[in-house]
Amino acid sequence: MRRFRPRLLPTLAVLPALVLLLGLGTWQVQRMHWKTDLIATIEARTSSEPVPLLDLPLDDPAAVAWQRTQAVGRFVTVPGPADHYGVENRDGQLGGRLLGAVTIEDGRTLLVDRGFLADAAAPPPEPAGQVELDAIVRDRSEERQTWFMPDNDPASGRWFWLDLAALGGRFDRPLEPVALQLLPGSPGATPEAAPPKIDLPNNHLGYVITWYGLAFALLLVYLAFSSERTDRTP
Structure with missing residues (x-):
């Protein structure tokens, strides 16, 4: 037979650690649900019927991000070299995203990602006149330069x-x-344009198991350490 007899110092050391581990596990549960909902929202928006751009609240980027849309406008033609964004390697060819800008019917102008273009390829010219674009809306409001860029x-x-x-x-x-x-x-769009990749790993379940598992293991160790046999002979 064993009896639980907690000691002050071990209890004071274990309680904060246990609360921290349980808190981290609960936080990862919340993150897992948030990521699951986000992925579902993105998949629904990208696969839906296109919504006219003029019907979307462009001043609320989070509300319209990943929405498939149709926009009517004119490309902005500017002198100078073509604008490329980022660096990609596609099928052994090094290149980036060809950028442009389109002014839509109400006078607002949006940046346009026209698709991948190899560095050695000549950029296709912007279409002349008014065109109807098929596109995905991307939130670019939080773009910042990081230390490795x-x-x-x-x-x-x-x-x-x-x-x-x-x-x-x-x-x-x-x-x-x-x-x-x-x-x-x-x-x-460039000949190499492709639908956007939805690459949002949802590995929070592993973290949930890790943090809750550590909390359970700590509790077992504490209970074992804080119990003593009651059938000892003097």
Whole structure:
């Protein structure tokens, strides 16, 4: 037979650690539900029927992010080199995303991701006149330069992060906080344009098991340490 006899110092040491582990596990449960809902929302928006861009609240990027849309507008033509965003390697070819800008019917201008373009390939010209674009709305309101990103080089058209203020200067007009990622076959899309990748790993369940498992193990060790046999002979 054993009897539970907690001791002050071990209890004071274990309780905060147990609360911390349980709190981390609960936080990961909440993150898991949030990520699951987010992925479901993105999949629903990208696969839905396109919504006219003029019907979307572009000043609320989170509410319209990943929504498939159709936009009517005109490409903005500017002198100088073509603008490329990021660095990608596709089928052994190094390149980036070809950027443009479109002014829509109500006068607002949005940045446009026209698709992948190899560095050695000549950029296709912007379509002339008014066109109807098939695209996915992307939230670009939180774009910031991180410590490992090189500086943008607007003079050569190389953009490693989307500085909307500087890009607005490049296209000589302010840009909305969202951009359009053109779908294959849309006017202005490169031949290598592809639907956006939804790459949001949802591995929070593993963290839930880890934190709750550590909490359970700590509790077992504490209970074993704080119990003593009652059938001992003097």
